[in-house]
Amino acid sequence: MNTTTQPVPVATPSQQGLLGAWLHALATVVRDKGVLLLLVGAPVLYGFFYPWFYADEVLTRVPVAVVDLDHTSLSRQITRFADADPRIEVHLVTGSEREAQESLWRGEIEGYAVIPAGLKRNVVRGENAVVSIEANGAYALLNKAVQYGFAEAVGTVSAGVEIRKLQASGQSAPQARASRAPVQLQMVALFNPTEGYGSFVVPAVALLILQQTLLMGAAMLTGTWVESGQHRARATTWLGRLLALCTLGWASGLFYFGWIFVLHDYARGGNPLGALALLACYIPAIAALGALLGLWFGSRERALQVLLFTTLPIAFVAGFSWPVEALPEPLQWLRWLLPSTSGVQASLRLNQLGAPLSAALPYLCALVALGAVCAGAVLALARPSSPDARQ
The missing domain is CATH 3.40.1710.10 (abc type-2 transporter like domain)
Known part of the structure; x- marks a missing residue:
């Protein structure tokens, strides 16, 4: 009596569910040394290396x-x-x-x-x-x-x-x-007690570091999936991938807000719950934008080459190192397409100034809207191209 053995269906990366796609994306990051360096190594390295230049805070002698x-x-x-x-x-x-x-x-x-x-x-x-x-x-x-x-x-x-x-x-x-001097003037620095340059610039640059490392890592990883043909996947698969990128981004954000700022004694902790809400909105917007750019570039090398040189222009238009009013009017509008624009302004209010959540709500809403638009574009561009593939 002849019996035929039916092959056991194996879920491909494009057919995995949310949890499987999340685990598979994390495993892919661990195996990809370039992406792992950007998403894990670079935030840690910059967190200890960058503030070192401003350790003296104030110039003397x-x-x-x-x-x-x-x-x-x-x-x-x-x-x-x-x-x-x-x-x-x-x-x-x-x-x-x-x-x-x-x-x-x-x-x-x-x-x-x-x-x-x-x-x-x-x-x-x-x-x-x-x-x-x-x-x-x-x-x-x-x-x-x-x-x-x-x-x-x-x-x-x-x-x-x-x-x-x-x-x-x-x-x-x-x-x-x-x-x-009939009127005595007493000046008190409320949110930067040392009046140091490091306390002013590092908390803002930390948001740029989180964005650029996650943006380049997400674009490189997505470019790898495009090169191997794995970018065509179901919505649940892509949501799992984005969640994996967000997981690493949230870990880096907590590392900065919860450890680096404490280590260097920067102003912090004004509104801890507000800072967590900021990370919850900021990181997904970056991950979705990075995946969208990776689909657009279609190559991991091209994604890195282009995004590597955007850091200085992005820092220039973020609104902390140069007056926004001095920017050309088109840049004043286009800069809101970058997560760092809203993220830096919200972070300074919530984490350093101790403002209530309502003061940063417009920036958080802008991040949510940007993340939703980018995620929707990713799901639309990377959907399976045929009914068979969808099944």
Whole structure:
């Protein structure tokens, strides 16, 4: 009696259910070293490496010079006060501005102040006296430190001169100080207590790191599926794949919000539940956009080549390193097609400023809408091409 053995049907990657597709996508990521490096290795590496550059937070003891053309007790007092300021350190005192310029060009100093001849005489006469400051404008932080350092030194000396004049007119020392500054100004940095550059830039850049690593990894992985013909799949299969990408993205987001910000003592935890809601909306939008771009490029190499050079333009239009109002009007509208635009603004409000969820709700809605549109486009473009394939 002859018996025939019926082959046992095996689910192909394009026919798997949600859980099977999720597990298969995670296994594919583990086997693909390039994608694994982008989705797992790069966020961890950047999380420890990038903030290291801003560990000092605030620049101190920036080398400067003083060009003293007055050679009086007042000019020497300004020089002493400048050297005592924590922002700057006087490395050169000269009577030639040309010498100070050459030192600036050689990189020995980052700026200098010019004390003009006749400064003390003008001050005694009650005439206007101007101390000019020249700084290296190529580096914003150095320029700021030089300008602020000299401004504080000159301002302190100027206040002392005014107080002495008021005392000479018959006022007591307390009265002179009150007349000099009748309203006391006290400045408190609410959301950046150290007023450091790292505390300002790293929380925003962290959202860009999450986006770019997940975007390139998702596009590369989708490009691999296109090259092997596995991109034609049922909706449940694609939802499982997107869920796998989101799983890795959520892990990276929790790593940054829950560990990196704590490790470097950045402002954080203003609204933890709001930050979780942000990750829940932000990561799926990136994963769906990355899969859509992978389908469009159709090649893992092309996806990496193109997306690798988009980081700086995306950071430029995100709204934290450059005023949005200074962007061309078309870019002000097109930038909302990027998840990072809404993500950065929502993160700063929820995680750093401690704003309520309602303050970031428009940005979260924009992320949900962007993710839904991209996911719908992926399901439409990657659906099986024939009825047999759908079955």
